[in-house]
Structures are given as structure tokens and as C-alpha cells.
Amino acid sequence: IIVALGLTVEKLLGQTLPLAPNLINFNSTEGEKLLLQSKARQDYFPLSIHFLTQENPAWCGVASIVMVLNALGISAPEDPVHKPYHAFTQTNLFDNPKTSQIITAEQVSRQGMTLQQLGQLLESYSLKVKVYYGSEVSLEQFRQLVMKNLEQPNNYVIVNYLRSTLHQERGGHISPIAAYNKETDRFLILDVARYKYPPVWVSASELWQAIRTLDQASNKSRGFVLVNSP
């Protein structure tokens, strides 16, 4: 999740990093077409209107959780910046004592979160969560489980993957998946590091490879979570 980079300023003038040819930029004619063609995009609109930039280099999991909680529309705590309105934010997420018992905001800032902690943090908001390790699911199971969810409203998928498998810079990362395009067999990741990469369409097999990588913090593979309302 935290990555040391040796990038030159030149590379950054277009704001985000270039994509390798294996990925399709969502912010392109082709990228839009894949969404319009998709039959598994129930989660796209609720997620996109709550799309966030992670507030700190290790908070990809935090931003992903906040997007899903707001997309689910469950009862939210007060947003202290915008009283009297209620919304989940990357700051008030940890105000729930059940949440900060799992891991604190400070700990996440230092070390990110594991797949297991991602599941537990979502459970601390009384959601039904199923955690899948990439090492334990076949490509076909992965594709079907995620596609089914993306065909249904009111439940969501968050994926924990290794960026370098997708030819991105570079470490472990977490973001929501918003849609599946059957014709190209690709998933749309709403990447919460918006300063770094646009949302991308990635092939199911490459994303599956990227969730089968070892997370050294847990000594288990990465993976994904399916999140349902209580």
C-alpha cells in the first residue's frame, strides 16, 4: 500500500500515471463503452456518486469502506465538518468503538490493513461480510462470485490486490469493483488513489492473479470481500 517511487516530474504532467496496454482507462471512449455495454453494473452508480480519494497513502481500505457504507445508505454518524448532516467520512469511520478495537486510524496510517481486517472493519458496522482469499478460489469462482454481486443492488465488492501484477506502480492496494463487462471479461475498479490512476477495466484473469499474491503483513494471500446489508 505504501510505495517508494522514483518518478520524474515529466511523467506526472498528465496528472495520473500512464497505463500499460493490458488496462483500459475508464476515462476514454472505449472505457465508457464497456460500462454502457455492461449487464452487471448495479453497483456502479451508487459507488460513483460516493467516489472518494484516499486521504492518506495507506488509507485505500478506509476510503473503500467509506464508499461502500455511503453507497449502502445505512444510518451514518454526524459529519462534524457538516453538522447537522450525517455521512461516513474517512475520519469519523473510526469513531465507532467496535471499529477502532480492530485497528486504529493511526495503525492503518502506518501499515495499511489486511484483507481480514478489511472484513472485520466492515463487520463492525453490522454488515454481513464474506472474506475470500485469492489462494482459495479458482478463476471461475472469482469471476462468478463477483459478477453475481455486480448484477445485484445493495451489496458490494471490495478487492485487495497487488498493483504490480496489473503493471501498475506497485504494492498492495484496495478499492471497490463497480461493474463487469462480459464481452471483454473485464472488471471495473474504482481506484481510490485518484491522484495516481484513473478507474480501469482489468481482465478477470489478471485481477485473479493479482489477488493470489502473498501479503507479507498477514502471510496469507490477498483477495476480496462481499458486503451485504444486515
Place this chain on the structure above:
Amino acid sequence: IIVALGLTVEKLLGQTLPLAPNLINFNSTEGEKLLLQSKARQDYFPLSIHFLTQENPAWCGVASIVMVLNALGISAPEDPVHKPYHAFTQTNLFDNPKTSQIITAEQVSRQGMTLQQLGQLLESYSLKVKVYYGSEVSLEQFRQLVMKNLEQPNNYVIVNYLRSTLHQERGGHISPIAAYNKETDRFLILDVARYKYPPVWVSASELWQAIRTLDQASNKSRGFVLVNSP
């Protein structure tokens, strides 16, 4: 832009405030359909992937400008939180001396910004900006000018309107417009007060009425700006 409210907690459990029947919630089957049907939605995808929540109750104009600058993909300053990446943020927007000469972040926090200042802030980033006062355009001119822009990529519309004309709570507000639906004669506003309202489809005539209202800070009417790359 700053509004005093007497809301009860009950109203807030669904996170955002209820919409009057004149508005169509974008986060609904009907709302999605209007986008899919739209032939003037070139700005929707670039804006939506940069959708932001205003960071402070008076920063609707700030968030709107940052969305448009990032959507245009112009050369951006370093994001201090996410070095070495470059992106416009609601904080670094005012680091440009030309920008803070027009109005400072602190002044915007106290009093918001007028339509004229909105145009000048965009111009401080070397963009071509045209400011239209609602009092000086007919409904048909308004509809055509905005629709034309929404049919074209790489230019954007930001609108400054009175919420209460749309039966929303309540004062002056600023947000980008992302699409036009001809069949229903409605515009899609990506409301940057995401803690308060979802994006909405509003009829062209109601939005036109809402930009013809008097802004007491400028003693002129509200209106809209068209923004083009240099």
C-alpha cells in the same frame, strides 16, 4: 451558501435530505435511465471520476472548480499529501498567487464566492471562461448554451443557483452540470454537498429560474460559467 437549518435527526437517517417531487434523484432507476438516454453527456464521465465533497460549508465553488480542473486534465500542482503525485485539491487550489489575489481560501470560508469570482478563479488557471448572468439570458439561450457544452468534451459548465427555487434547503449554491436529457428537458447537477443531497435531474426552466435570483453579495443575479481549455 451558508444556511441555518432547523432539521430533526429523524430526517437525516437516510443520510441525505428528501427531495421534493420536482427533482429526480440520479441515484434511482429513473435517474440512471435519464443518463443512459442522454445525448449530451460528454462531461459526465470525466466529472464523475473527479466527483468531490466540498470540504467546508462555503466551499461549493472551490470543490466545483477543482472537479473541472482535474476533469480537464491540465498540468496540476503537487498534492502535498500524496507526493510526488500532482492533482488539484481544495487546499492547493489557492497556492497559485494569481488565484489567492482574487479571493483567499479564508475569505471564501466566510462568505463563499460570487459568480464573477468563480469566473476569475478559473481564469487564474489560464482557462477561457465565459460568465453568464441569469438575468441576461432567456430560457432558450440558457438551454442551448449549456446543452451545446454538454455535447462537447474538454469543456465544462458550472452553475450558481438558489437552492430554494428547486425546493431544496436553501441558499445560494454552486456545482458542475454533467448532462442534459432532451426528452425530459432536464439537466443533471453533480451537487458537491454530497452529505446533503444526491445528484439531481432538474428541469431546464426551474434551473433557469434559480439562476435568475439575486445574489445579495454581488447585487447581481446568479448564473453560470462555461469553461474551456486555453
